[in-house]
Amino acid sequence: MHGLNHIRLSLQKSAFAVEVNLQFNAGQCLALWGPSGSGKTTILRAIAGLDPALNAYINIGGEVWQDSSRSVCLPTSKRSVGFVFQEASIFSHLNVEGNLKFAVKRNQKSLSGEFFESIVRLLDIKNLMPKFSPQLSGGERQRVAIARALLTSPKLLLLDEPLSAVDGHKKDEVLPWLERVRRELAISMVYVTHSLDELTRLADSVAVLSQGRIVTQGNLLEVLSSTGDHFHRDSQDSSVLVEGLVSQSDPKWHLVQIAFKGGSLWLRDQNFKLGQTLRVKINASDVSITTELPRQTSIQNVLPGVILEIRHLNHPSERMVRVDCQGFVFLSKVTARSVDQLELRVGRSIWLQVKSAALLK
Amino acid sequence: MQDVIDPSILQALLLTTELATLTTFLLLILGAPIAWWLSRTNNILKYPIKALVTLPLVLPPTVLGFYLLLILGPGGAVGHLTQSLGLGTLAFTFWGLLIGSLIYSLPFAVQPLQNAFEAIGPRPWEVAQTLRAGPWDAFFSVIFPLARPGFYIAGVLSFAHTVGEFGIVLMIGGNIPGKTQVVSTQIYGFVESMDYAKANQLAGLMLLFSFLLLLPMTIWGQKERNKLSV
Numbered sequence: 001m002h003g004l005n006h007i008r009l010s011l012q013k014s015a016f017a018v019e020v021n022l023q024f025n026a027g028q029c030l031a032l033w034g035p036s037g038s039g040k041t042t043i044l045r046a047i048a049g050l051d052p053a054l055n056a057y058i059n060i061g062g063e064v065w066q067d068s069s070r071s072v073c074l075p076t077s078k079r080s081v082g083f084v085f086q087e088a089s090i091f092s093h094l095n096v097e098g099n100l101k102f103a104v105k106r107n108q109k110s111l112s113g114e115f116f117e118s119i120v121r122l123l124d125i126k127n128l129m130p131k132f133s134p135q136l137s138g139g140e141r142q143r144v145a146i147a148r149a150l151l152t153s154p155k156l157l158l159l160d161e162p163l164s165a166v167d168g169h170k171k172d173e174v175l176p177w178l179e180r181v182r183r184e185l186a187i188s189m190v191y192v193t194h195s196l197d198e199l200t201r202l203a204d205s206v207a208v209l210s211q212g213r214i215v216t217q218g219n220l221l222e223v224l225s226s227t228g229d230h231f232h233r234d235s236q237d238s239s240v241l242v243e244g245l246v247s248q249s250d251p252k253w254h255l256v257q258i259a260f261k262g263g264s265l266w267l268r269d270q271n272f273k274l275g276q277t278l279r280v281k282i283n284a285s286d287v288s289i290t291t292e293l294p295r296q297t298s299i300q301n302v303l304p305g306v307i308l309e310i311r312h313l314n315h316p317s318e319r320m321v322r323v324d325c326q327g328f329v330f331l332s333k334v335t336a337r338s339v340d341q342l343e344l345r346v347g348r349s350i351w352l353q354v355k356s357a358a359l360l361k
Numbered sequence: 362m363q364d365v366i367d368p369s370i371l372q373a374l375l376l377t378t379e380l381a382t383l384t385t386f387l388l389l390i391l392g393a394p395i396a397w398w399l400s401r402t403n404n405i406l407k408y409p410i411k412a413l414v415t416l417p418l419v420l421p422p423t424v425l426g427f428y429l430l431l432i433l434g435p436g437g438a439v440g441h442l443t444q445s446l447g448l449g450t451l452a453f454t455f456w457g458l459l460i461g462s463l464i465y466s467l468p469f470a471v472q473p474l475q476n477a478f479e480a481i482g483p484r485p486w487e488v489a490q491t492l493r494a495g496p497w498d499a500f501f502s503v504i505f506p507l508a509r510p511g512f513y514i515a516g517v518l519s520f521a522h523t524v525g526e527f528g529i530v531l532m533i534g535g536n537i538p539g540k541t542q543v544v545s546t547q548i549y550g551f552v553e554s555m556d557y558a559k560a561n562q563l564a565g566l567m568l569l570f571s572f573l574l575l576l577p578m579t580i581w582g583q584k585e586r587n588k589l590s591v
Contacts (some may be wrong), residue, residue, distance in 0.1 A: 011373035048491060049490075050487050050490065050491075075490070075495075076487075076490035076491055077490045077491075077495050077496075077499075081491055082487070082491065083487075083490070085484065085487075087484075089484055089485070089488045091485060091488070091503060091507075092507065093506040093507055102489075102494075103490055103493075106492055106493035106498070107493065108493070148492065149491070149492075152491075152492055152493055168516045173489055187529050208583055226538070230378075261417075
């Protein structure tokens with residue numbers, strides 16, 4: 001899976017023009033993020049050729065699907081694409097097995113039975129084979145849809161908010177399997193979502209859209225920490241992502257340390273290996289600020305930093321403080337009274353205490 | 362049977378069945394692409410074409426028959442063409458009847474098919490494309506099975522409507538025994554000549570015949586619908 005995916009589109013929607021230029025490495029997951037109506041679905045449909053853009057250049061790992069300058073525009077059925085739609089799209093006249101075989105039969109490559117079995121196992125749908133769409137739960141339907149798309153051996157998998165039609169508490173019937181697909185198949189993906197949880201668990205890079213244009217684009221961690229704004233309009237669950245390597249372990253207390261750009265953090269050991277990459281989410285409400293290095297504290301993770309910005313939140317009692325720790329930006333949610341009492345101001349050096357971190361992958 | 366029933370009645374029955382079967386078969390083939398296009402397009406031509414297809418529903422059959430007679434007859438455009446090809450004219454022939462029936466029953470095939478295609482929506486078609494199915498493949502392996510109830514209804518209605526037509530077959534066919542005389546025109550002939558016994562016999566037979574033809578198709582159609590709405 002070498003090479004680059006390059007997608008340049010320009011098309012006119014009734015309300016605005018969509019103009020995007022996206023590049024990401026083959027095998028990576030690019031998330032399209034933005035409010036509804038910002039053109040995310042339009043972009044996916046144009047990539048798949050369902051509503052081709054008038055002016056486009058689409059090169060997926062060396063395969064040119066569309067090049068308007070040379071009047072090349074492959075029909076959808078000739079693009080090596082997998083598409084998982086928002087709502088269930090299982091053919092109702094076929095059972096699950098029939099739906100999967102539909103894809104297998106039309107795959108240009110001759111698939112080994114082993115590959116079929118591995119996809120079925122990967123998405124854990126073996127016992128669903130004889131069932132028809134109405135007998136499946138929302139989560140099961142999406143897993144079948146993902147398996148069916150994978151069985152076409154796509155070079156690019158497009159997912160249009162695949163969890164939006166799945167009930168809140170049933171999302172766990174799909175998300176872990178999507179993470180498994182990410183881990184075990186090095187397949188390029190474009191993933192449309194407006195869930196921060198899905199974004200942080202699946203994406204490598206992200207493009208933030210507004211009115212058909214890309215506001216910011218890049219590596220997920222960098223975009224998330226530099227432009228928290230796009231992701232936390234309500235600021236109630238603001239967080240930052242930290243990706244780092246397991247640098248040492250403390251078997252006595254069952255802890256491991258991960259090292260990242262801004263320092264290091266101790267986490268609960270869950271049989272991690274040294275050198276393994278971990279991604280954790282740290283909520284702003286789990287980060288507190290002290291003006292002196294705390295010596296007597298139960299909190300294991302204390303990091304030095306400098307205040308970059310103090311922002312007002314919806315509730316007048318709350319403030320969001322952005323803190324720079326050696327180039328890595330943390331968020332801390334504190335009360336306005338603390339800001340006053342501790343005399344916090346932009347440029348002041350402080351210490352951050354990180355109470356907990358949630359492991360993502 | 363032949364002792365009891367007049368051979369001309371059997372002849373008319375046979376011709377009616379032939380005409381209705383052929384009409385239904387051709388209408389499903391012709392109606393499907395028209396209905397498909399109507400269900401999918403945003404083209405401005407959609408509305409005039411839809412109106413044109415629906416026209417036979419509101420026009421008196423005699424009006425349609427009259428125009429067809431003019432067009433297919435020796436002085437008409439199609440008449441000229443068929444004559445120059447050495448086929449004679451189509452007016453007062455079985456093929457003329459067939460053309461009349463096709464036009465007359467067209468809305469009864471197109472409407473249920475269009476409804477069925479619209480009920481399916483664009484998604485299954487799009488899904489099929491993303492699974493590498495080309496247009497023909499997608500139509501026959503996804504759209505056709507999903508729209509089967511619509512095809513049943515279209516078939517039953519086209520057949521029944523063709524059996525029941527009168528004005529147009531009288532105009533274009535001319536009620537020639539053994540050639541263009543179908544059951545409906547023959548009943549009219551019997552009544553005209555005051556032969557109420559034969560008219561009664563034929564009308565009764567027709568009633569039974571239509572009912573027995575429709576019954577299995579409606580049962581079948583219901584089963585299909587149940588299967589799809591599981």
